[in-house]
Amino acid sequence: MQPLFTGGDVIGGVAHLIQTALTPVFLLSGIGVLLNLFNTRLARVSDEIIHVSDLRAGDIAPEDDARLLRHLRRLGRRMWLLDASIVFGAVGGASTCGSAFVLFLGSLREAGVAGALIGTFAVALFCTVVALIVFLCDSVLAWRGLREEGPLPRSVRDKARQG
DSSP states (O other): OOOTTSSSOHHHHHHHHHHHHHHHHHHHHHHHHHHHHHHHHHHHHHHHHHHHHHHHHSOOOHHHHHHHHHHHHHHHHHHHHHHHHHHHHHHHHHHHHHHHHHHHHHHHSOOOOHHHHHHHHHHHHHHHHHHHHHHHHHHHHHHHHHHHHOSSOHHHHHHHHHO
């Protein structure tokens, strides 16, 4: 790889450097949006866990308590999946930043950084895909719970509205 700043086209070389280094920023922006989505969803699941735990602390029928306990277990699994989505998304974002940095350094120096660039960008893409797959697992778990058990038992919801 030849340095961009030799020869007569210094401005063109700098423009190409900036253009090339900014390309991963678009992926990083998308990952940031995903992380925001994952965190918002995690906060909603956490709020639901608190709500269901409060409902279980009240006076409810044993069959409603068993149903709420199953719901709590499913919410716990969803929290785990969302945590994994956030971890993979964050690693994907960090790898994207690493790719941009390696690309920038490689353009400035006559170093053979192609392997590092390919590696960091591959990690970024892999982790982003895994984060999306794990998030899909959370979505499927949420949909399955609603399909199989429906919303909270009516007797529990009525007591929550009265209390």
